[in-house]
Amino acid sequence: MLWVAKDNPRAVAFYRRNGFEFDGAEQTDPAPKIVDARMVR
Numbered sequence: 001m002l003w004v005a006k007d008n009p010r011a012v013a014f015y016r017r018n019g020f021e022f023d024g025a026e027q028t029d030p031a032p033k034i035v036d037a038r039m040v041r
Contacts, residue, residue, distance in 0.1 A: 003027070003036040015039050 002020065004011050020039035027036050 001038060001040050003038055006035045006037045012039075 025038040
């Protein structure tokens, strides 16, 4: 399980290539406002 910034397509692609998928959980970092999404394998 890991958290990745949703607006970071390079990181998301890397983790998907390594078997991770989003499970629907999200959290927002207050400053700067960044939405993180949880990925699981």
